[in-house]
Amino acid sequence: MDPLAERWRRAVSSVKELRLRVAFLRSEMLRAEPAAVARALDDLCRDAEQADPAARDVLGAVVPVLADPALSERVALLRELAASLALLSLSRLLRRKARRREAQPASPAPDERQVATSGAGRALTLGERRALARRPTRAAFDALLRDPHPLVIRNLLANPRLTEDDVVRLAARRPASPEVMTEIARHPEWPQRARVRMAIVQNPGAPPEIAVPMVRLLLRPELLQLAAAADVPAVVRAAARELLERRPPVPHKPGGALEQ
Structure with a gap:
């Protein structure tokens, strides 16, 4: 040891x-x-x-x-x-997919249609949205969950009113923002939730540097589901299949039921 x-x-x-x-x-x-x-x-x-x-x-x-x-x-x-x-x-x-030699395209500019607006219909500034994310009303959550800026999402993830269902919706959104997915993955608590982890690893837009380590936390039924998912990156599916091969054989419970 x-x-x-x-x-x-x-x-x-x-x-x-x-x-x-x-x-x-x-x-x-x-x-x-x-x-x-x-x-x-x-x-x-x-x-x-x-x-x-x-x-x-x-x-x-x-x-x-x-x-x-x-x-x-x-x-x-x-x-x-x-x-x-x-x-x-x-x-x-720490496996990741091979890096291409050519320059990667920059992240798209924030879509103003996705950000929260004032009562008069004006798009809120980044500072206003970050402040709102700390103390949002329930009605504001939908707009904030669509916000493309990672700093807004960081404040929102720390809000005690945020629910697991909210985070699952955020992690499953497609097309995914790599910066937003990173904010979820680096949070100390939300990635510990099984539904949040599965939403991340099954999202084709999740960076493999995030998804592959998270595969290590999945249970056998989750690994089987991920290995069969055709729309996730090949490196993530391969990590799931490889881990399934390395897991010890599943013992049988009395009566023939399989343990997970």
């Missing part, structure tokens, strides 16, 4: 609040030597592939950290270390 991975297991098991778990793992992943972090993550990924619940709990707190754009350089370094050190489980966690 890798000592850093074991430390993370003990810490996460003793902390019940999801925000604190994510904050702890973020601090640890920034503080420790990158090679040590890579080996610890590989150890945890290997156990999670075998459906170990403690390892899955740690990865549940790791996934929002990996989705944070502020840590993109650290994640890229971990990806390089996984390749150079032959850390195969970590490589599978």
Whole structure:
């Protein structure tokens, strides 16, 4: 057992609040030597592939950290270390589709028809929409959920009036905004909800850098559903199929029923 991975297991098991778990793992992943972090993550990924619940709990707190754009350089370094050190489980966690050499098109400009408006029909400014997202009325939620700006979505995701159904609608919206999907994935609590995770990984517009690590948190029936989905990126379907192959055989309960 890798000592850093074991430390993370003990810490996460003793902390019940999801925000604190994510904050702890973020601090640890920034503080420790990158090679040590890579080996610890590989150890945890290997156990999670075998459906170990403690390892899955740690990865549940790791996934929002990996989705944070502020840590993109650290994640890229971990990806390089996984390749150079032959850390195969970590490589599978951080897999992404091949980058094209040509320049990628810029994100489309915000569609003013999607943003909230004042009573007089004027499109609200970004500052006004961010303020509204902190304390929206129920009637304003529909407009705010369509808002294309990630900072508005960030404030909305932190609003205590937001429901799981709202977040599922947001994560399932097509065409998806990669920036909005990133905001959902980096939130410490919403990606822990099974319905939110499935909405993200099944959305063809979810960046594979977000969707592939999240596949590691799915249960067998969810993996089967994802592996059969024809409209998700091939790299996400492949991650689901590969994980199904690595899961231990499903034991039979008395009476012939299968355990999940």
